[in-house]
Amino acid sequence: MFSLLRKERMWRSHDLRRRYDVVIVGAGVHGLSTAYHLGQLHGVRSVALLDRGYLGGGNSGRNTAILRSNYRTPEGIPFYDASVKLYEQMSEELGWNVMFSQCGHLTLAHSDAGIVGLRVRAENNQLMGVDSRLIDLGEIRRLVPGMDLSDRARYPILAALYHPPGGVIRHDAVVWGYARACDRMGIEIHTDTEVTGIRRNGRKIESVVTNRGEIATETVLNCTAGWATTISDMVSVPLPIVSYPLQACVTQPLKPFLHHVIVSATLHVYVNQTDKGELVIGAEIDPYQSYNMRATLPTLEQMATYTLELFPQLHAIRVLRQWGGICDMTPDFAPIIGCAEEVDRFYMNVGWGTYGFKAAPAAGKFTAEMIATGSTPGIIAPFTPARFRAGKLLGEKAAAAVSH
Amino acid sequence: MSFQLRCPQCGPRSVYEFRFGGEVRQRPLPDAAQEEWYRYVHTKKNQAGEQMEWWFHRSGCRQWLQAVRNTISNEVKRTWFPDEDNE
Numbered sequence: 001m002f003s004l005l006r007k008e009r010m011w012r013s014h015d016l017r018r019r020y021d022v023v024i025v026g027a028g029v030h031g032l033s034t035a036y037h038l039g040q041l042h043g044v045r046s047v048a049l050l051d052r053g054y055l056g057g058g059n060s061g062r063n064t065a066i067l068r069s070n071y072r073t074p075e076g077i078p079f080y081d082a083s084v085k086l087y088e089q090m091s092e093e094l095g096w097n098v099m100f101s102q103c104g105h106l107t108l109a110h111s112d113a114g115i116v117g118l119r120v121r122a123e124n125n126q127l128m129g130v131d132s133r134l135i136d137l138g139e140i141r142r143l144v145p146g147m148d149l150s151d152r153a154r155y156p157i158l159a160a161l162y163h164p165p166g167g168v169i170r171h172d173a174v175v176w177g178y179a180r181a182c183d184r185m186g187i188e189i190h191t192d193t194e195v196t197g198i199r200r201n202g203r204k205i206e207s208v209v210t211n212r213g214e215i216a217t218e219t220v221l222n223c224t225a226g227w228a229t230t231i232s233d234m235v236s237v238p239l240p241i242v243s244y245p246l247q248a249c250v251t252q253p254l255k256p257f258l259h260h261v262i263v264s265a266t267l268h269v270y271v272n273q274t275d276k277g278e279l280v281i282g283a284e285i286d287p288y289q290s291y292n293m294r295a296t297l298p299t300l301e302q303m304a305t306y307t308l309e310l311f312p313q314l315h316a317i318r319v320l321r322q323w324g325g326i327c328d329m330t331p332d333f334a335p336i337i338g339c340a341e342e343v344d345r346f347y348m349n350v351g352w353g354t355y356g357f358k359a360a361p362a363a364g365k366f367t368a369e370m371i372a373t374g375s376t377p378g379i380i381a382p383f384t385p386a387r388f389r390a391g392k393l394l395g396e397k398a399a400a401a402v403s404h
Numbered sequence: 405m406s407f408q409l410r411c412p413q414c415g416p417r418s419v420y421e422f423r424f425g426g427e428v429r430q431r432p433l434p435d436a437a438q439e440e441w442y443r444y445v446h447t448k449k450n451q452a453g454e455q456m457e458w459w460f461h462r463s464g465c466r467q468w469l470q471a472v473r474n475t476i477s478n479e480v481k482r483t484w485f486p487d488e489d490n491e
Contacts, residue, residue: 229448229450229452230452238443238447239447239448240446241448242450287419287420287423288419288424289426289475290476291452292475292477298406389442389446
């Protein structure tokens with residue numbers, strides 16, 4: 001709290017230099033994390049982060065700030081687990097409080113098939129060392145007494161996957177913490193700087209053209225969300241991405257009654273209560289492709305309806321804000337991390353769908369290693385852009401906010 | 405932003421009556437090269453702007469139609485049944 005009152009410049013503005021070793025398009029949490037790890041672990045500090053908006057104005061500030069690692073696939077689980085562990089150390093590492101609250105995370109099952117799905121996840125999680133287990137109604141009632149666990153509900157709750165290390169974090173603090181650390185290392189953050197083109201000569205990148213001038217560089221990392229295809233089109237690299245809006249809302253603050261993150265894939269809703277007492281409610285992605293971030297009434301009605309299925313006592317509370325962000329969905333609900341097959345040193349850390357925020361520390365760390373060393377670390381190797389041509393899709397069926 | 409689509413059969417209806425069917429694409433011939441099939445199956449234009457796309461009037465006449473929509477503003481320019489002249 002008091003650190004917010006102290007006057008400290010978090011990052012500074014700069015004139016664009018004529019060349020950088022690495023240009024990162026998109027200064028959201030993924031771009032910042034990659035830049036931070038490039039500087040911190042690999043000594044690469046001639047890095048420019050370009051963002052056409054303000055810092056944290058994209059999906060880094062639009063997500064519901066939920067962190068977890070109870071995924072389903074052997075590729076996804078260790079990756080998201082590495083990310084949660086980096087988040088656990090982040091406040092200490094950056095010297096900046098990111099307010100990570102590991103309050104615990106419950107995924108609800110409303111059918112026998114749902115229980116089977118959660119059982120598979122629990123077994124896979126435990127095999128890979130992630131704290132995650134199936135719990136029955138009695139234990140759910142002890143953890144979340146405020147939820148409707150009766151059999152009168154339209155979709156009665158039968159069981160839950162309990163993931164104690166999961167929780168919520170202050171997403172703006174993560175962005176600011178990384179930005180501050182990058183700035184202290186001499187990495188430059190350029191907001192209001194829109195990339196309008198990328199010049200290449202054969203397989204080599206020559207420069208990045210922006211609304212503030214041209215920058216010579218051989219290495220470009222696409223770290224955008226929502227606009228990944230637009231940037232990729234500039235170097236004629238096609239992507240298997242379709243962009244959909246995802247909406248969320250925040251209610252008026254209430255006395256603390258909900259101490260866990262509650263997710264229901266059947267009801268397409270996830271709910272948690274912030275430290276301020278507001279309920280943060282997230283929906284499923286909108287049912288059509290769009291780049292439009294305006295909130296819609298049908299989605300608000302859906303979020304309200306499903307939240308009331310779980311918590312009927314909330315029927316009279318007010319919604320304070322509703323917003324949307326654009327999710328780059330891949331066909332297998334896994335990200336695309338790697339170097340383009342068609343262009344040298346055009347790296348990508350995109351396609352983060354509905355699960356990008358929780359992955360940022362690990363994605364940035366291993367993407368930085370890939371850029372600095374030129375070889376791909378094993379943990380992100382399954383996310384290669386070449387997997388689609390090879391037919392090796394991943395099938396991460398535990399991604400939230402989407403119907404599988 | 406939510407919007408309406410004009411079904412050529414039923415008139416203007418809420419987008420929630422329809423199922424989105426993705427961008428209109430040209431299916432390769434059966435003997436096309438594998439690369440062509442890869443591009444057809446996986447890579448998407450994901451147009452930021454006007455695109456031609458498929459919609460299915462799920463809660464209405466249950467027919468597939470095509471539309472030109474701006475994916476930034478969600479403004480629908482035209483709708484038609486694919487077997488009609490689209491002008």
